[in-house]
Amino acid sequence: xxxxxxxxxxxRAQNRKAFVTYIMGGDPDTETSLAxxxxxxxxxxDIIELGMPxxxxxxxxxxxxxxxxxxxxxxxxxxxxxxMVRAFRKDDATTPIVLMGYYNPIYARGVDxxxxxxxxxxIDGLIVVDLxxxxxxxxxxxxxxxxxxxxxxxxxxxxxxxxxxxLQNTSGFVYYVSITGITGSAAAQAADVAxxxxxxxxxxxxxxxVGFGITTPDAAQSIASIADGCVVGSAIVKQIxxxxxxxxVLRFVASxxxxxxxx
Numbered sequence: 001x002x003x004x005x006x007x008x009x010x011x012r013a014q015n016r017k018a019f020v021t022y023i024m025g026g027d028p029d030t031e032t033s034l035a036x037x038x039x040x041x042x043x044x045x046d047i048i049e050l051g052m053p054x055x056x057x058x059x060x061x062x063x064x065x066x067x068x069x070x071x072x073x074x075x076x077x078x079x080x081x082x083x084m085v086r087a088f089r090k091d092d093a094t095t096p097i098v099l100m101g102y103y104n105p106i107y108a109r110g111v112d113x114x115x116x117x118x119x120x121x122x123i124d125g126l127i128v129v130d131l132x133x134x135x136x137x138x139x140x141x142x143x144x145x146x147x148x149x150x151x152x153x154x155x156x157x158x159x160x161x162x163x164x165x166x167l168q169n170t171s172g173f174v175y176y177v178s179i180t181g182i183t184g185s186a187a188a189q190a191a192d193v194a195x196x197x198x199x200x201x202x203x204x205x206x207x208x209x210v211g212f213g214i215t216t217p218d219a220a221q222s223i224a225s226i227a228d229g230c231v232v233g234s235a236i237v238k239q240i241x242x243x244x245x246x247x248x249v250l251r252f253v254a255s256x257x258x259x260x261x262x263x
Contacts, residue, residue: 003096003124004149004172007046008207008228018173018229019044019220019260020209021236021253022100024051024067025084026076032246033071034084039250041095044257049127049231052081052101059129063234066241078105078114082121089122098151098172100127103139111139115146125149125172133165140169151175154200156192163203173207174200176227178214188213194226217259224263232256 001009011018021040026033040048053068053076060068085097099118106114106128118126126143133140133152140150149172156179158166167174176197178188188210197208210223211231223230235256239249 002147002149002172003094004047004098006094007096008173011046011229016261017224017227017263018046018207018209019224019257020047020049020211020229020231021045021256022049022051022064022211022231022233023240024053024064024071024237025081026053026071026074027051027067027237027240028070029074030076030080030084032240034087035246036240036249037084037088038091039246040253041092043250043254044261045095045253046229047096047098049098049100049233050081050085052078052099052105054102054105056104057102061234063237063241067237070241078109082117082123085118085121085123093122096124097122098125098127098149099123100129103128103131106139111142115143115148119146119148123148125151127151127153127175129153133168136169144169144171149173153177154196156196160199163200167200167204167206170204170206173209173228174204175231176200176208176210178210178212178223187215188219188223190222190226193223197227214256217255220256220259221263224260230260230263 053071143150151172152166152170153175154166155177178193200208207228209229210227214230214232215235220230239252
């Protein structure tokens with residue numbers, strides 16, 4: 001049982017949906033980013049996705065691309081991302097943390113070294129958007145052997161022939177991308193998402209969490225009501241980009257969490 005497994009078991013027992021948030025590690029600087037991260041659980045966040053900044057983020061829209069650029073320009077590195085996790089873990093040993101990003105920085109660091117350091121720092125899972133199932137031997141299988149969940153993305157273009165391959169070595173949860181395109185580019189619609197979530201859930205016992213295109217408490221409630229929870233990223237990152245104080249960012253997060261939990 002991982003922290004992710006424990007969290008979903010607890011939420012099921014409480015008949016609640018999961019609220020997941022994404023922030024970019026080091027945006028706009030380490031101190032601010034860590035302050036936001038530390039405040040997320042008290043704001044109602046069940047699972048934290050922490051972005052690893054990368055120079056060529058192919059799945060991300062302008063909001064998150066710019067967040068990665070700000071982080072890199074501020075001197076953010078993989079060491080500092082892992083340092084943020086260690087600092088968070090000094091006060092919180094239960095909230096799951098999932099690293100989200102791209103394979104290049106992991107490959108450059110060395111898979112074995114990265115996995116050992118991630119596990120030691122307190123990471124629970126990985127979302128690596130540019131590694132398809134055909135490359136599971138690269139990172140997915142070693143990650144699971146190291147005790148880390150490997151969360152896979154399913155999308156509107158993942159048809160019934162492809163879906164079993166996507167689910168084959170997935171663990172923790174399935175991340176359903178609600179729209180075709182990049183992050184922050186369109187609004188998720190529950191009527192469109194519901195049959196896709198049902199299709200995935202018919203093939204797996206894993207929780208299905210929906211992300212991309214969720215920006216308001218009402219949208220969080222609507223999407224969470226037809227899935228096991230929802231993810232909000234760009235809308236929170238935009239608050240940080242706008243220079244909102246940490247307390248104001250966390251109030252916004254709390255409003256989203258309330259919506260998701262109503263779902």
